[in-house]
Amino acid sequence: MPVYRAPVRDHVFVINELIQFEKYAEALGYEDGDADTIAAVFEEAGRLADEVFFPINQSGDEEGCKLDNHVVTVPTGFAEAYKTYCEGGWAGLTADPNYGGQGMPQVLGVMVEEMFTAANHSLFLYMHLTHSAAHAMHGWASQELKDTYLEKLVSGEWTGTMNLTEPHAGTDLGMIRTKAEPNGDGTYSIEGTKIFITAGEHEMAENIVHLVLAKLPGAPEGTKGISLFVVPKFLPTEAGEPGERNQVFCQSIEHKMGIKGSATCVLNYDGAKGWLIGSENNGLRAMFTMMNSARLAVGLEGSGKAEIAYQNGVAYATDRIQGRAATGPVNSNKPADPIIVHADVRRMLMTQRAFSEGARALAGEIALNLDITFKSQDAEAKQVADDFVQLMTPVAKAFFTDEGFNAANATVQIFGGHGYIGEHGVEQYVRDCRISQLYEGTNGIQSMDLAGRKLSINGGRAVKTYLATADALLALHGEDAEMADFVKPMLPALESLKQATQWIMDNRAANPQNTGAAAVDYCRLFGIVALGLQWVKMARVCIDTLAAGTDEADFYQNKLVVARYYMARSLAEHSGLLERIETGADPIMALAAEAF
Numbered sequence: 001m002p003v004y005r006a007p008v009r010d011h012v013f014v015i016n017e018l019i020q021f022e023k024y025a026e027a028l029g030y031e032d033g034d035a036d037t038i039a040a041v042f043e044e045a046g047r048l049a050d051e052v053f054f055p056i057n058q059s060g061d062e063e064g065c066k067l068d069n070h071v072v073t074v075p076t077g078f079a080e081a082y083k084t085y086c087e088g089g090w091a092g093l094t095a096d097p098n099y100g101g102q103g104m105p106q107v108l109g110v111m112v113e114e115m116f117t118a119a120n121h122s123l124f125l126y127m128h129l130t131h132s133a134a135h136a137m138h139g140w141a142s143q144e145l146k147d148t149y150l151e152k153l154v155s156g157e158w159t160g161t162m163n164l165t166e167p168h169a170g171t172d173l174g175m176i177r178t179k180a181e182p183n184g185d186g187t188y189s190i191e192g193t194k195i196f197i198t199a200g201e202h203e204m205a206e207n208i209v210h211l212v213l214a215k216l217p218g219a220p221e222g223t224k225g226i227s228l229f230v231v232p233k234f235l236p237t238e239a240g241e242p243g244e245r246n247q248v249f250c251q252s253i254e255h256k257m258g259i260k261g262s263a264t265c266v267l268n269y270d271g272a273k274g275w276l277i278g279s280e281n282n283g284l285r286a287m288f289t290m291m292n293s294a295r296l297a298v299g300l301e302g303s304g305k306a307e308i309a310y311q312n313g314v315a316y317a318t319d320r321i322q323g324r325a326a327t328g329p330v331n332s333n334k335p336a337d338p339i340i341v342h343a344d345v346r347r348m349l350m351t352q353r354a355f356s357e358g359a360r361a362l363a364g365e366i367a368l369n370l371d372i373t374f375k376s377q378d379a380e381a382k383q384v385a386d387d388f389v390q391l392m393t394p395v396a397k398a399f400f401t402d403e404g405f406n407a408a409n410a411t412v413q414i415f416g417g418h419g420y421i422g423e424h425g426v427e428q429y430v431r432d433c434r435i436s437q438l439y440e441g442t443n444g445i446q447s448m449d450l451a452g453r454k455l456s457i458n459g460g461r462a463v464k465t466y467l468a469t470a471d472a473l474l475a476l477h478g479e480d481a482e483m484a485d486f487v488k489p490m491l492p493a494l495e496s497l498k499q500a501t502q503w504i505m506d507n508r509a510a511n512p513q514n515t516g517a518a519a520v521d522y523c524r525l526f527g528i529v530a531l532g533l534q535w536v537k538m539a540r541v542c543i544d545t546l547a548a549g550t551d552e553a554d555f556y557q558n559k560l561v562v563a564r565y566y567m568a569r570s571l572a573e574h575s576g577l578l579e580r581i582e583t584g585a586d587p588i589m590a591l592a593a594e595a596f
């Protein structure tokens with residue numbers, strides 16, 4: 001039987017002890033940002049994840065979704081779990097109180113997402129797309145549209161979707177063909193086919209609110225000619241309730257590798273009625289609001305998967321007996337020792353844990369900066385925070401999901417052949433996690449966003465600030481002998497990141513392929529260094545807490561052991577990545593296309 005217990009203590013550590021959100025809460029206008037409230041919310045979220053989401057994760061995978069006459073049936077228990085989630089107010093946790101939300105900080109919203117998606121990736125997709133749709137409408141829709149839709153999305157009574165992809169247009173959205181004809185009454189008639197639409201059809205909610213990219217007649221070519229529309233499954237009545245059925249139907253659902261409990265739909269828009277969100281031809285900007293929040297949520301799918309993979313790896317490694325410890329039997333009354341005695345098994349568990357705890361800390365810092373971006377009154381602080389979020393979003397999306405997949409894969413390895421068969425439930429994590437590397441923009445595209453656009457905006461202001469802040473952090477702790485194990489290995493790693501950044505900036509003009517050639521390695525290098533910096537900060541907190549005296553000494557001492565592992569092993573990749581980045585595009589592009 002697979003296991004999962006939300007790591008509530010570690011969430012509390014990140015937000016209350018590492019980030020110390022309480023210090024920011026008042027200035028940001030969060031009345032409920034005190035340490036006790038935060039711990040209580042994590043406790044409740046953990047209970048929901050453990051007791052409601054997780055028990056239907058494996059069965060949801062086995063059962064999958066079914067389509068019959070345009071109606072999608074989700075796995076047993078999903079509708080009840082969705083109802084429990086909505087009744088608990090989780091759908092509107094961070095949403096605007098003007099629309100029925102609880103107005104809680106992002107540090108809560110983001111962190112609980114990790115628990116929910118770890119416990120049940122498929123189920124949480126219905127919720128996270130709703131949250132993203134509400135976020136985009138809040139930012140861009142007219143007051144009238146907000147009044148019609150936001151309360152329903154915030155309560156979870158209606159769910160949301162994002163409709164970008166078409167059969168011939170995935171990454172290159174400039175090629176979409178879905179059309180929007182004005183009806184002359186302020187509404188539009190939407191015509192076209194969207195594919196791969198997550199949560200595109202189901203009966204868990206009274207209505208589904210599709211946010212759809214389409215082109216107006218005579219719109220400019222490419223991405224400059226895309227507009228965003230809201231197209232409900234049922235047209236809202238005057239009273240704001242679901243009314244007449246709109247002309248959008250699910251034609252089929254995909255049979256896919258993983259996330260089988262999530263309905264991935266082909267949607268036909270056949271003259272469906274829609275309303276414009278934002279201004280004409282400005283749809284991609286509005287959609288990016290949705291995608292940025294969705295990208296961080298996808299990143300958490302990766303770190304959440306690493307956590308659940310780790311927990312199952314530990315459970316199996318302490319139970320399964322095979323072979324003897326290299327140092328002599330530890331279980332002399334049994335025919336073999338538990339496999340956790342073997343260094344190779346430990347290596348996998350330690351890598352998973354060092355990543356998962358490091359990623360949680362980085363997610364916490366991103367969430368804090370989201371709170372500052374949304375709520376700070378200080379223009380400069382807002383700009384620095386926004387730069388940080390923009391820079392880190394592709395790192396969180398791509399690096400977290402790559403490592404989440406590696407962690408899930410490592411658990412199959414820990415289980416040996418028993419991991420490959422369905423019985424133990426861990427091969428599901430590999431299948432489920434694979435999509436996180438693909439949707440919301442593939443990890444290759446995320447990496448190019450980082451190495452291309454994000455390094456260039458405002459003359460590289462975001463990355464320069466990031467590197468200077470990292471220098472300052474290492475200088476601050478550099479004189480402290482107790483911090484030497486953490487600061488010393490970070491110095492060359494940070495140097496590699498600086499050198500790689502400079503190399504990309506210096507070499508992109510010489511060969512237009514250089515950025516793409518370096519991008520994936522650069523994003524990984526960025527992620528490895530970013531987690532290293534988190535481990536430096538975590539080490540500081542642990543050393544100080546132990547010095548001050550604590551009755552949880554094991555928790556802090558163990559964290560220091562994991563921090564040392566990260567510095568000794570996970571960080572070591574930096575020099576190889578730099579070396580690869582600096583080879584540029586030539587070795588990659590040298591073979592003629594026809595020679596493949």
Ligand SMILES: Cc1cc2nc3c(=O)[nH]c(=O)nc-3n(C[C@H](O)[C@H](O)[C@H](O)COP(=O)(O)OP(=O)(O)OC[C@H]3O[C@@H](n4cnc5c(N)ncnc54)[C@H](O)[C@@H]3O)c2cc1C
Pocket residue numbers: 161162163164165169170171172195196197198199256264435438439440441442443444445516
């Ligand atoms: C289960 C599932 C759920 C999904 N949910 C949604 C959803 O809810 N809404 C939605 O709109 N879409 C959704 N998608 C679609 C998803 O976002 C796309 O599949 C993804 O963005 C990639 O597009 P594509 O599959 O067309 O690949 P392509 O764009 O054809 O890319 C193929 C390969 O080429 C690479 N590539 C493409 N262009 C470039 C370039 N310029 N430079 C370098 N490399 C490039 C890509 O990185 C990739 O490796 C979902 C997909 C799946 C499978």
